Amino acid sequence: MSARLACFLPLLASLAVAGERLHCVVIEVPSASLPLLREEMKRAAAPVADHGPVLLSTDGLPRRVTHRGQAPFVPEKPIPLGNGPREGSPAGARSFNIVAASGAGGGLVYDVSIQQSPVPASYYDFRTKGLVAAVPANRWQELAAWNQGTRSVSLWHHLQTDEPRAAAGDELRIELIFASMPDDALAHVPEYPPELTRQVVGHLSGTGRVWKSFSLACRADVPFHLQSSHGDRRRRQEPGYGDRVLAKFQGRITRDTPGHATLDGLLEAPRHHEGDAEAYPVSSEASIGEWRLIVLRDGPTFKAAAAAFHEIYTRRAHVAAKVNVVAIRVSVADEGEP
Amino acid sequence: MRCPFLSRTSRWIGSALALTLAAAPARDRLHFVTISRGYDDLLREEMKRMAGTPVLPRSGKLLTGITGFPRNAGYQGTIRLDRDFPLEWSVQRSGTPGRTAGDFGFTLGVMRAGDGPGLRFDVDALESGTEHDFYRMTAESVPLPLGRNTWHPVAAWGSEYNQGMSLWCYREATAVAASTATGIHLLDVQVGFLPEPVVAAMNTFTPEHTRLARGAMAPWQTLSVSCQVDRPFSISSAAGERAMRGRSDDRGLCRLTGTLTQNYETSFNLKCQWQPPGGKKQPQVRFDVPLQPGRWHLQPVEGGPRLRATGPKGEVRVANVAAFRITAAEP
Numbered sequence: 329m330s331a332r333l334a335c336f337l338p339l340l341a342s343l344a345v346a347g348e349r350l351h352c353v354v355i356e357v358p359s360a361s362l363p364l365l366r367e368e369m370k371r372a373a374a375p376v377a378d379h380g381p382v383l384l385s386t387d388g389l390p391r392r393v394t395h396r397g398q399a400p401f402v403p404e405k406p407i408p409l410g411n412g413p414r415e416g417s418p419a420g421a422r423s424f425n426i427v428a429a430s431g432a433g434g435g436l437v438y439d440v441s442i443q444q445s446p447v448p449a450s451y452y453d454f455r456t457k458g459l460v461a462a463v464p465a466n467r468w469q470e471l472a473a474w475n476q477g478t479r480s481v482s483l484w485h486h487l488q489t490d491e492p493r494a495a496a497g498d499e500l501r502i503e504l505i506f507a508s509m510p511d512d513a514l515a516h517v518p519e520y521p522p523e524l525t526r527q528v529v530g531h532l533s534g535t536g537r538v539w540k541s542f543s544l545a546c547r548a549d550v551p552f553h554l555q556s557s558h559g560d561r562r563r564r565q566e567p568g569y570g571d572r573v574l575a576k577f578q579g580r581i582t583r584d585t586p587g588h589a590t591l592d593g594l595l596e597a598p599r600h601h602e603g604d605a606e607a608y609p610v611s612s613e614a615s616i617g618e619w620r621l622i623v624l625r626d627g628p629t630f631k632a633a634a635a636a637f638h639e640i641y642t643r644r645a646h647v648a649a650k651v652n653v654v655a656i657r658v659s660v661a662d663e664g665e666p
Numbered sequence: 667m668r669c670p671f672l673s674r675t676s677r678w679i680g681s682a683l684a685l686t687l688a689a690a691p692a693r694d695r696l697h698f699v700t701i702s703r704g705y706d707d708l709l710r711e712e713m714k715r716m717a718g719t720p721v722l723p724r725s726g727k728l729l730t731g732i733t734g735f736p737r738n739a740g741y742q743g744t745i746r747l748d749r750d751f752p753l754e755w756s757v758q759r760s761g762t763p764g765r766t767a768g769d770f771g772f773t774l775g776v777m778r779a780g781d782g783p784g785l786r787f788d789v790d791a792l793e794s795g796t797e798h799d800f801y802r803m804t805a806e807s808v809p810l811p812l813g814r815n816t817w818h819p820v821a822a823w824g825s826e827y828n829q830g831m832s833l834w835c836y837r838e839a840t841a842v843a844a845s846t847a848t849g850i851h852l853l854d855v856q857v858g859f860l861p862e863p864v865v866a867a868m869n870t871f872t873p874e875h876t877r878l879a880r881g882a883m884a885p886w887q888t889l890s891v892s893c894q895v896d897r898p899f900s901i902s903s904a905a906g907e908r909a910m911r912g913r914s915d916d917r918g919l920c921r922l923t924g925t926l927t928q929n930y931e932t933s934f935n936l937k938c939q940w941q942p943p944g945g946k947k948q949p950q951v952r953f954d955v956p957l958q959p960g961r962w963h964l965q966p967v968e969g970g971p972r973l974r975a976t977g978p979k980g981e982v983r984v985a986n987v988a989a990f991r992i993t994a995a996e997p
Contacts, residue, residue: 364882367875371867386875387882388861388977516715524711531708 348401348489352409352426352471354442355383355482356392359533359541362473362480365391369468369484394444394481395424401487403430410441428485435460435499435547436485438471444481451561452476453571456554461485461545462661465493469661470501473543474556478536478633482543498547499661500581502591504610505541506624507532508632508649517621517653529619529655536633539651540575545661548589553578573598575628579610581658587616589658597628604628610654617659627651694747696785696810697721697836698755698774699817700740703824703888706832706854709737710819713834714996717816720744720838740831741772741791747839752777770794777807785810789821789833797827798905798918805901809894811850811995814839818995819852822890823903825920826974830903832890849895851959851992853936855922858883859973859983860964868964868987880962886973886985887920892995895928904943918943924953926992932958934992942971955990962991 357365364386372383383391397409409426423443431437438459443451454474461471464487473482487493509517509532520528532538546552557571579593593610608627614620632649697720701709716722722739743755758771775788786807793801803823811818817834824830860868860883868879893899902921924938934957939950951970955963970985977983 361882364875364878367872367878370872370875371870384863384867385861386864386879388864521711521714524708524715527708527711531705 348487348491349398350401350407350409350428351398351486351488352396352428353393353468353484353486354395354424354444355484356394356444356476357480357482358389359475359478359480359538361385361387361389361391362482362533363530365482366470369470372468395442397424397426401489405429426483431460433498433547435462438485440472440483442481442483444476445561446476446479449561451559452481453557453559454481454554455557456544456552458550459545459552460499460547460550462499463487463493465489465491469545470543471545472554473541474554475538475541480541500546500548500583500589501543501657501659501661502546502552502579502581503541503543503655503657503659504577504593505529505532505655506539506575506595506627506651507535507653507655508537508539508627508630508651509653511652514623514652517623520621522618525619525621528621529657532655537649539628539630539632542577546581548581548583551578551580577610589614589616591656591658595628600629610656612654612656614656614658618657620656622654622656624652624654693838693840695720695838696745696747696776697743697838698745699742699834699836700772700791700831701737701834702740703822703830703832706822706888706890709832712737713817713819720815720836743774745774745776747776747785770800779809783839784812785837787820787835791831793831795828795905799907800905801825801828801830802904802919803831803902805891805899807897807900808892809850809897810835810837811892811997812837812848813995813997816996818892819890820892821901822888823901824885824888825903825905826886828905830888849928850892850995851895851926851934852890852995853893853899853926854888854890854989854991854993855938855940856880856883856885856888856989857940857967857970857985858885858887858987858989859985860884860987862986865966865987868966871964873961876962876964879964880989880991883987883989884973884975884983886971889922891922893926895926895934898923898925926957934958936990936992940988944971951988953988953990957990957992959992959994962989964989 407428410424425441471483557573559571576596595608631646753776756773772791779786791803805821822832891901900923904919906918921941936955973983
């Protein structure tokens with residue numbers, strides 16, 4: 329019996345190699361390097377290798393591949409890409425659940441749950457369900473990116489195929505950055521010209537005053553949602569122990585005209601102080617591909633890097649700051665190099 | 667409650683004022699300010715917002731200060747242009763205690779550029795420093811873009827151990843014919859370090875990747891200068907010990923000289939020589955760079971100087987890449 333199975337195995341393996349394969353990879357970089365990683369991934373070859381020169385690191389800082397998965401691409405069936413369900417798994421295991429399925433309109437629908445360990449004792453958990461993305465034929469495409477403190481994590485997928493596939497064209501990407509800006513700079517935000525807005529958003533991640541940043545593949549009129557939480561690994565086995573939610577965001581994009589979109593969203597964050605709100609509506613109109621800065625009144629409180637001179641002078645590395653600005657960009661999902 | 671006398675007086679004052687204004691000679695002045703560097707592209711966007719404000723606040727938060735750091739004015743002054751050229755604005759600052767006074771300072775010499783309304787100037791600044799006794803920053807025959815009533819970046823100096831400064835000029839003029847700043851571009855040059863595999867691959871980069879790679883460079887020296895097509899430019903920066911000054915001024919000197927030429931509308935060529943510090947013993951590095959306005963171009967450098975800052979594992983870094991960009995002057 330086992331001998332018969334053994335002679336079938338190479339055959340099965342060769343079938344899988346001959347067919348299409350879906351790859352995914354999770355890469356962690358310092359937040360300021362994320363725009364560079366996006367350019368580097370345009371050059372990255374098919375499966376990101378285990379060893380050797382993983383990626384071209386333009387700034388010389390590490391590109392850490394933390395999770396990697398692949399499976400034969402089977403249309404109309406769920407494709408598990410992670411390391412399996414880890415409910416009740418021994419403490420210390422990092423769970424990474426990604427299930428892809430062919431969706432309507434030729435796209436892929438993903439359910440994602442990724443745990444990352446910044447330090448051995450704790451973990452970050454990122455979840456999103458029903459994420460819609462185009463089929464990335466022979467190129468890496470970003471599915472989602474989020475920050476964990478000053479580092480950014482991004483999830484990518486890639487379909488190895490011999491068949492040419494046309495991009496559907498209606499896939500979008502929503503980017504959100506929740507940050508704190510100096511109050512006197514804030515007064516001028518509504519009158520910034522587009523170029524200044526772009527420059528300011530580009531510098532936000534370098535100021536250490538970003539609370540949360542998210543980027544998600546999405547489609548017009550399909551609601552999206554995500555959740556970022558945090559937990560203690562040693563206590564995960566305790567009955568009744570739950571992750572501490574850091575932020576939840578849900579929203580929907582409607583595309584009024586080809587060059588214009590509207591975001592209707594809701595941010596939920598835990599309350600730190602009496603009188604803090606629990607939910608903050610975030611709605612804005614935006615030109616496709618252009619950053620928009622909107623002022624958020626009394627946003628969630630977070631620990632920000634000291635930036636102003638008087639703060640550094642008093643030798644405080646971190647100060648309590650309130651999220652007071654949201655940068656929003658809706659763009660057409662990157663179609664890769666022709 | 668109308669007072670006939672008061673209303674008559676105010677009318678008289680008003681007409682007298684109108685007469686004075688009409689008789690006053692057209693204002694033609696040059697304002698300038700030096701600002702410490704950092705977030706340079708952001709500073710340029712911020713300064714665009716200051717059009718129509720020739721005199722910037724002297725201290726405190728000069729601009730929007732998105733980074734949280736206030737941008738302070740260094741040297742700041744106004745030169746009346748209705749006098750005989752060349753004009754000079756100069757300030758001497760006493761040195762730090764225990765040193766001879768009157769050495770540090772800033773000089774701006776202004777000349778007419780040809781017969782037209784254009785201006786050119788020489789800049790010479792000597793600053794005290796922490797890493798070195800002095801920093802000297804000069805530029806010669808720098809053309810000022812003709813665009814009126816707006817701030818133009820005209821020169822900037824910066825090195826690895828010195829934050830440096832940028833010089834901004836503002837032509838406040840009512841009578842000068844409004845003309846477009848033809849052929850005047852701001853040239854940005856940055857010499858620094860990128861990992862070797864990146865230097866080997868950078869000629870295949872997309873424009874966006876090139877732009878981001880420039881931002882990720884470990885800088886050794888950055889220089890910016892306003893230059894006119896087909897006219898030579900020269901900008902230099904030096905650092906050293908004051909006791910040795912005069913004798914060895916060129917040892918710590920870094921000088922960039924060259925000429926920008928235009929092939930056709932959006933295609934330029936920059937031929938320049940870059941003299942690394944170390945005096946005449948150090949061979950000059952020559953560049954011949956094709957440029958398109960608004961885009962960064964990266965060029966490998968061979969035999970560049972060693973950077974003071976080492977890599978994350980303490981490895982020695984050598985300046986191995988130069989980045990160039992021209993930006994057409996704002997009209």
